Amino acid sequence: MVTLLSNKLCMFRRIVGSIALAALTSAVQSQEVRHKDAAVPWWKHAVFYEIYPRSFADSNHDGIGDLNGITSKLGYLHDLGVDAIWISPCYPSPQKDFGYDVSNYESIDPMYGNLTDFDHLEKTAHRDDLRVIMDFVPNHTSDQHPWFIDSRSSTTSVHRDWYIWRNGKVPGQPPNNWISDFGGSAWTLDPKTNQYYYHYFEVAQPDLNWRNPAVKKAMFDVTRFWYQHGVAGFRLDAVDTLFEDPKLRDNPLKDGTNEFGDHEMINKYNDNLPENHQVLKQLRAIADQNDAVLIGETWTDNINQLKEYYGKKNDEIQMPMDFMFTTVNQLSASKFREQIALQESAKEWPVYVISNHDMERSYNRYGDGKHNDQIAKVMAGMYLTLRGTPIMYYGEELGMENNDPKRKEDVKDPLGISGWPENKGRDGERTPMQWASTKNAGFTEATPWLPIPPSYTTHNVQSELSDPQSVLQFYKKLLALRRESPALLDGRYIPLNQNNPSVLTYMRSYQGDKKAEDILVVLNMSGSSQSIQLDQPSDGKHLTQRLSLLTSFPTESTQKYDDAVVMDPYSVYIAKVVR
Ligand code: GLC
Ligand code: CA
Numbered sequence: 001m002v003t004l005l006s007n008k009l010c011m012f013r014r015i016v017g018s019i020a021l022a023a024l025t026s027a028v029q030s031q032e033v034r035h036k037d038a039a040v041p042w043w044k045h046a047v048f049y050e051i052y053p054r055s056f057a058d059s060n061h062d063g064i065g066d067l068n069g070i071t072s073k074l075g076y077l078h079d080l081g082v083d084a085i086w087i088s089p090c091y092p093s094p095q096k097d098f099g100y101d102v103s104n105y106e107s108i109d110p111m112y113g114n115l116t117d118f119d120h121l122e123k124t125a126h127r128d129d130l131r132v133i134m135d136f137v138p139n140h141t142s143d144q145h146p147w148f149i150d151s152r153s154s155t156t157s158v159h160r161d162w163y164i165w166r167n168g169k170v171p172g173q174p175p176n177n178w179i180s181d182f183g184g185s186a187w188t189l190d191p192k193t194n195q196y197y198y199h200y201f202e203v204a205q206p207d208l209n210w211r212n213p214a215v216k217k218a219m220f221d222v223t224r225f226w227y228q229h230g231v232a233g234f235r236l237d238a239v240d241t242l243f244e245d246p247k248l249r250d251n252p253l254k255d256g257t258n259e260f261g262d263h264e265m266i267n268k269y270n271d272n273l274p275e276n277h278q279v280l281k282q283l284r285a286i287a288d289q290n291d292a293v294l295i296g297e298t299w300t301d302n303i304n305q306l307k308e309y310y311g312k313k314n315d316e317i318q319m320p321m322d323f324m325f326t327t328v329n330q331l332s333a334s335k336f337r338e339q340i341a342l343q344e345s346a347k348e349w350p351v352y353v354i355s356n357h358d359m360e361r362s363y364n365r366y367g368d369g370k371h372n373d374q375i376a377k378v379m380a381g382m383y384l385t386l387r388g389t390p391i392m393y394y395g396e397e398l399g400m401e402n403n404d405p406k407r408k409e410d411v412k413d414p415l416g417i418s419g420w421p422e423n424k425g426r427d428g429e430r431t432p433m434q435w436a437s438t439k440n441a442g443f444t445e446a447t448p449w450l451p452i453p454p455s456y457t458t459h460n461v462q463s464e465l466s467d468p469q470s471v472l473q474f475y476k477k478l479l480a481l482r483r484e485s486p487a488l489l490d491g492r493y494i495p496l497n498q499n500n501p502s503v504l505t506y507m508r509s510y511q512g513d514k515k516a517e518d519i520l521v522v523l524n525m526s527g528s529s530q531s532i533q534l535d536q537p538s539d540g541k542h543l544t545q546r547l548s549l550l551t552s553f554p555t556e557s558t559q560k561y562d563d564a565v566v567m568d569p570y571s572v573y574i575a576k577v578v579r
Pocket of ligand 2: 058059060061062063064065066111
């Protein structure tokens with residue numbers, strides 16, 4: 001199986017692209033009552049929001065975000081209209097990979113606070129109708145984790161077999177040809193015992209040995225620990241790589257080298273092994289006992305692989321993220337239509353993401369440098385109205401942009417340090433949340449750990465709240481609309497005008513216990529005005545009479561009585577079909 005994983009952390013850095021948006025008039029009525037429906041699992045109607053804790057809000061002014069900072073902003077998130085936050089790792093960590101190198105799974109890093117602060121966050125979130133999802137890093141620990149410190153101490157230590165230790169193929173040569181996602185061999189020789197340990201990621205992130213029952217037990221217990229602290233689920237980090245071929249066979253080589261100068265290969269023997277699914281089933285059983293959801297960092301090459309992550313009996317990950325969607329690297333109605341159709345063909349519950357802490361922000365990927373705000377609204381108009389659960393990335397609702405390092409000496413991300421200059425790393429998409437137009441964007445009074453892009457003076461919560469045309473106001477209206485709409489929450493996806501290369505048009509159609517509803521979504525992904533003649537859906541419904549609910553351009557009238565839709569460049573039109 002060829003997977004994207006081998007270069008998953010790098011691929012987005014190569015994407016050059018750009019594009020964007022404008023004004024918004026007709027508003028939707030926002031209601032304070034949160035949509036609750038006992039028949040549907042809570043996460044299907046939820047909108048998730050990823051928080052990178054170093055960068056969200058700094059309460060003690062040391063330049064780094066923290067848990068009390070997050071707690072102080074829960075009111076903002078409630079008003080924005082999201083339902084759950086996923087906090088990227090905030091456990092004790094040497095921060096080699098900024099928290100994805102965990103040295104204690106059952107505590108909070110002092111830089112972020114402590115467990116009491118976490119419990120306070122959790123309680124406040126509950127008050128604000130928000131659920132908390134933690135990031136679970138099962139593939140590897142930090143090399144400073146006590147398990148690994150013991151493991152490396154001798155070949156007979158209690159934890160020796162908790163990691164993957166092997167002799168070299170011949171003296172001086174690693175056990176096989178596998179390469180690390182951070183460049184170089186995936187094996188590092190430890191002089192103490194003269195054996196190699198395996199690390200799919202950074203040298204300081206040794207892989208756990210999931211074939212060892214003691215590892216399984218310890219890690220399953222970690223999830224129980226957090227459920228007891230009230231968390232509503234986990235985002236599972238790097239779940240594709242839990243297992244390795246027991247014979248450690250060499251991976252087949254491909255032509256060429258990657259950006260680290262390593263030979264390209266197919267990760268046949270260390271990625272996506274069938275054994276992964278056993279572990280996922282077990283994690284799921286524990287999640288089910290806690291009414292919890294599992295979200296997967298699932299890098300897949302094709303829809304069948306993605307489908308497998310749900311489990312044959314829907315007994316694995318409820319929400320495997322569709323990263324194939326993020327490989328559409330240009331604002332193209334045809335390409336997105338194709339990708340949505342592929343996801344729909346799986347007949348599962350889709351999970352859409354357009355940005356995260358590992359990929360260049362969507363604002364830059366799709367923006368054209370001139371209409372970025374309009375384009376940000378078009379992207380929102382799409383991923384927040386498709387069938388499925390969307391996961392937002394902090395700042396996406398503001399039109400936050402990347403701020404990539406200009407000099408190697410400024411790079412913090414290990415990926416950028418080893419990949420420079422071809423791969424500048426992920427610092428650019430991890431900059432502090434932009435709260436205000438004041439100094440340091442209102443994030444901190446100290447020097448922020450990463451530099452804030454100059455655009456913060458216009459793209460920040462405070463300014464955008466007072467601008468009815470802002471990206472933020474568009475998100476708020478859209479999220480409110482989604483919350484109240486049975487069609488947007490549960491309706492079928494019906495593609496329309498499928499041959500149009502510029503405009504993505506679809507209907508979400510609901511017929512169920514609640515009042516039937518049809519919502520039309522029209523997204524002009526091109527830089528010119530477009531007039532389209534709406535297809536009649538095959539079920540014979542006519543779309544002629546419509547009530548406009550939300551647009552990203554001024555409309556003269558909210559009522560329409562014909563089947564033509566005229567769209568401004570880069571624009572969104574969402575309407576209810578009146579029958
Ligand atoms: C996941 C994380 C990424 C991290 C890697 C190693 O891909 O999203 O940030 O570097 O795992 O833990
Ligand atoms: Ca702080």
